[in-house]
Amino acid sequence: DAKTTQPPSMDCAEGRAANLPCNHSTISGNEYVYWYRQIHSQGPQYIIHGLKNNETNEMASLIITEDRKSSTLILPHATLRDTAVYYCIVSDTNAGKSTFGDGTTLTVKP
Amino acid sequence: GAGVSQSPSNKVTEKGKDVELRCDPISGHTALYWYRQRLGQGLEFLIYFQGNSAPDKSGLPSDRFSAERTGESVSTLTIQRTQQEDSAVYLCASSLQVDRAVYGYTFGSGTRLTVV
Numbered sequence: 001d002a003k004t005t006q007p008p009s010m011d012c013a014e015g016r017a018a019n020l021p022c023n024h025s026t027i028s029g030n031e032y033v034y035w036y037r038q039i040h041s042q043g044p045q046y047i048i049h050g051l052k053n054n055e056t057n058e059m060a061s062l063i064i065t066e067d068r069k070s071s072t073l074i075l076p077h078a079t080l081r082d083t084a085v086y087y088c089i090v091s092d093t094n095a096g097k098s099t100f101g102d103g104t105t106l107t108v109k110p
Numbered sequence: 111g112a113g114v115s116q117s118p119s120n121k122v123t124e125k126g127k128d129v130e131l132r133c134d135p136i137s138g139h140t141a142l143y144w145y146r147q148r149l150g151q152g153l154e155f156l157i158y159f160q161g162n163s164a165p166d167k168s169g170l171p172s173d174r175f176s177a178e179r180t181g182e183s184v185s186t187l188t189i190q191r192t193q194q195e196d197s198a199v200y201l202c203a204s205s206l207q208v209d210r211a212v213y214g215y216t217f218g219s220g221t222r223l224t225v226v
Binding site: 034036042043044045046049087097098099100101102103 | 114143145151152153155158166168169201203214215216217218219220
């Protein structure tokens with residue numbers, strides 16, 4: 001699996017958009033970008049994934065650059081409950097281990 | 111149930127004792143994963159099952175750790191002769207292997223193991 005790089009922490013004001021970046025410059029053609037988040041004392045929760053097109057679901061949007069070397073997770077209207085550690089991982093579609101880095105700790109402030 | 115269930119949720123054991131941690135994946139999920147998360151750290155891959163077979167055991171930290179899966183369902187992670195450095199949250203996840211890209215992983219809430 002390709003390695004990812006994320007900032008260790010970010011702050012966001014409640015109600016504003018939270019934009020979480022991820023670099024994955026060594027991603028290969030068959031690898032997807034996945035985002036998970038982990039709220040304190042819980043297991044990680046799947047948020048969204050994509051290959052090369054931008055994706056949107058009820059939780060978030062995922063913007064992947066044309067060269068696929070980086071992506072941004074967007075929480076359009078952050079709430080206090082979105083405070084969590086956000087993990088960006090890249091992995092191919094075959095079942096197998098996924099490597100979780102240290103993630104970004106997002107703190108949403110009132 | 112609808113989600114991944116892990117038991118016990120908390121386990122305190124004495125150094126040197128053996129422990130068994132259980133994971134019940136989502137029904138029909140053929141792939142099952144074990145991760146370990148030490149306090150304040152990220153997730154560390156331990157082992158992965160496809161059906162009842164474990165193609166990748168590369169993350170097991172020592173021969174004190176073993177895992178099995180039966181009936182393409184329940185999995186047990188066993189730690190023998192526990193040490194204090196084994197203290198962590200042990201997380202289990204499952205996924206539909208056929209097209210993992212669609213579903214991603216579903217994680218359980220973990221077992222918090224404390225070795226005293």
